[in-house]
Amino acid sequence: MAPPTRRHRPARTLLWLGLLIVALFGTLFAGTQNSTATWTPNLALDLEGGTQIILRPVAEDTGDITSETISQAIQVIRQRVDSSGVAEAEITSQGSNNIVVALPGTPSEETLELVRTSAQMEFRPVLVAGAPTPVGDGAAAPEPTATAQATEGVDDTATDGAAADEAATEETAPDAAAAPEPTPSASAPASDTPTKAAPDSPSDAAYYITPAVQAQFDALDCTDPVNQTGGAPGDPEKAFVTCDPDGTTKYILGPVEIEGQEISSANAGLRQTSSGAFTGERVVNLEFTSKGTDQFTAVTTRLQGLSEPQNRFAVVLDGLVISAPGLDPGTIISNGKAEISGDFTQESSITLANQLNFGSLPLSFTVQSEEQISATLGSEQLEKGLIAGLIGLVLVVIYSMFQYRALGLLTVASLVVAAVITYGVITLLSWTQGYRLSLPGVAGLIVAIGITADSFIVYFERIRDELREGRTLQQAVERGWERARRTILASDAVNFIAAVVLYVLAVGGVRGFAFTLGLTTLIDVVVVFLFTHPMMSIIARTKFFGGGHPLSGLDPHRLGVDVPRYAGRGRVVSPSTTEKSAKADAERVPVGVGSGTGSSAPAASGTTIAERRAAARAAREADAPPPEPSGPAADTSTSSEPGTGRTEGNEH
Structure with a gap:
């Protein structure tokens, strides 16, 4: 008995x-x-x-404006813009000083700020x-919550360094917008007088935490993404x-004691003991200038x-x-x-080190110009690009119809389905x-x-x-698949791998090409399979x-099924040759061998090729006429001559 075969349900796949x-x-x-959307x-x-906004850096010492500091400033601005959700922004340097920021569409005022x-x-x-959630009207402010963990001191007399534990989560998060102005619960505005x-x-704390500051702290909701985008450092x-970038803690902070420009360097690495051994613990090493x-x-x-x-x-x-560490006791x-x-x-750790380095820029910026830019050139290029794409699509359709006749319509339908899915996915990602x-x-x-047509x-x-091997179309569809x-x-x-590598290594518009190339490659797999x-x-049915x-x-004739063809190893196979018949018969087994009917049925699964060929030969031999007698054996035949009245046979 043949083993059960897997049932294919193409209609169900199309339904999915x-x-x-x-x-x-x-x-x-x-x-x-x-x-x-x-x-x-x-x-x-x-x-x-x-x-388009053109920024000009300003520094107390003109020697601080170098290509390196400009590059770091561009990274800071790019990080801000990316965290605000604006994609495809162009941030470049202009000349030796200016920075040009071009934002697509109509950016919000918060993004521009x-x-x-x-x-x-x-x-x-x-x-x-304290906790990140706001305090309700009339409710008491929460007791200060310790967010730093207990730390272990670092005994390193060579560097006189100190270990500090992270109070807040140290992962990169979007820089946040200014905290909203509080709305005190009392009818009269809260006093801001110490x-x-x-x-x-x-x-x-008694001096700096005025009623107005306390009301602002109570009203602040750090779980709101609006309060996690930064931008306003405060007086x-x-x-x-303010909040931390993850929205897990909110703070009341005192006045500024050290400016970021007093950081000499920051780097991430492994903790090193006084003996020079590494412990495997990730740390960030920070070094200040002499003033710092x-x-x-x-x-x-x-x-x-x-x-x-405190x-x-x-x-x-x-x-x-971005960090609120405490000190080891003593x-x-x-x-x-x-x-x-x-x-x-x-x-x-690398993220925090980069943030410390970027924050140490001794630069501020003045806005040189801010203007709207048009897309006249881009629109013209887009029109030509779409024309080129349309020409390519028409050529693919013509080739498919010429090469595959009506089967080429399946190519066209598949391209249409791929285009619909691609359009929907890109529109969804835009939203x-x-x-x-x-x-x-x-x-x-x-x-x-x-890629899809290929x-x-x-x-x-x-x-x-x-089909050239002699199979039916339904068999050819499954075997070919x-x-x-x-x-x-x-x-x-x-x-897809090429698209990923290009996306990771490239910058700017090239990443846009790599993204759509990788996306359409995945969609191609979905369309072919589904x-x-x-x-x-x-x-095929x-x-x-x-x-x-x-x-x-x-068409079998057009595919060359009924004409001789080269089968390898010096053999030419035609429909009338034994090899051709054997291949066709290999898919069939005889029914009623020896009955003389010569009928056949599909081969039973599990038999070898040699067994099927032997059965086929047995069936042909059973249907073949007996051979003509020759030699002495011919004498065994009997004959009767009319009118003689006698029978001749072998003499014993």
Whole structure:
């Protein structure tokens, strides 16, 4: 008994594809009704135009404006813009000084303010640290919550360094917008007048935490993403209320004690003991300038006598607390070299070190110009690009119809399905991820036409090869698919890896090309598996294609099934040769061998080729006429001559 074969349900596969497309565009429809989604993808700067801002760096010492500091400033601005959700922004240097920031579309005022605001890092003392949620009207403010963990001191007399534990999460997060102005619960505005004439120190909470500051702290909601985008550092002489980038803690900070420009260097690495051995713990090493060393010595000396959380200092970048470490008991850092430790990963330690380095830029910026830029050139290029894509698509269709006749219509239908899915995915990404389609991205979509058509050609040619072997169309479709899908997956894998490498290593518009190339490669796999193969299985059952109509593209005569062909090893096979018959019979087994009927049925699974050929020969021998007698054996025949009345035979 033959083992059960897997049942193919092409209609069910097509149904799943249809549900996928419906879900994709259903999500977009819901977004257009309840959110900011649109039915068209957002366009990048080269296709839509936008706003261009030219910034000029300003420094106390003109020698501080170098190509390196300009490059670091560009990275700070790019980090701000990317965290605000704006994609395809162009941030470049102009000449030796200016920085040009071009934002696509109509950016929000908050995004523009992020660009205009100079990157500033500050060290402020922590006065209060609490839960990120706001306090309700009439409710008491929460008790300060200690966020730093207990630390272990570092015995390193050579560097006189100190270990500090991370109070806040050290992962990279979007820089945040200024904290909203509080709305006090009382009918009269809360007073912003200190209760003392002068502070005892920058950590004097009684002086700096006025009723207005307390009301602002109570009203602040750090879980709101709006308060996690930074940009406003606050008055350096007053208390400052802000969040950490993750929205897990909110703070009241004292006045600025050390400016970010006093940081000499910062780097991430492994903790090293006094004997020079590495412990495997991730740390960030920080070193100050001579002026910063004196300031940091004074800060660490004062913080030693304070309780949690006022024994901590906050590192503030663009108005957000990126780190709030505490000091080891009894540790005073007098040589300007500090070591920040905590629950770091390699990525988070590198991120903090970069932030400390970027924040040390001794630069501020003035806006030289701010203007709207058009996309006239980009629109013209887009029009020509679309024409080129249309020409390429028409050529693919013409080739498919010429080479595959009616079967080429399946190629056209598959391209249409791929285009619909690609359009829906790009539009969805524009809404949910802020993606913008650029001119290089359009080029990637055009290249994808050839990649997608190549997959269909591989599949169709495999089917034709199976038909030349004498199989029926339904058999050829399944056997051809088993052979073609490996080739298709290998080809698409190479394209996808190339797109990923190009995206990682490239910058600017080239990344747009790599993104769409990788996206369409994945969509090609989906279309071939969920549409092309199931549709081929369905049309193989029709009389037009299954019968090999001359216009179907699967005509046996056109494929050379009935003409001699080279079979390898010096053999030429034709339909009348024994080899051809043996191959055809290999798919069949005799029924009623020896009965003389010569009928046959499909071969039973599990038999070898030799067994099937032996059975076929037995069937042919059973149907063949007996051989003519010859030699002495012929004497055994009897004959009767009319009129003689006798019979002749062998004499014994």
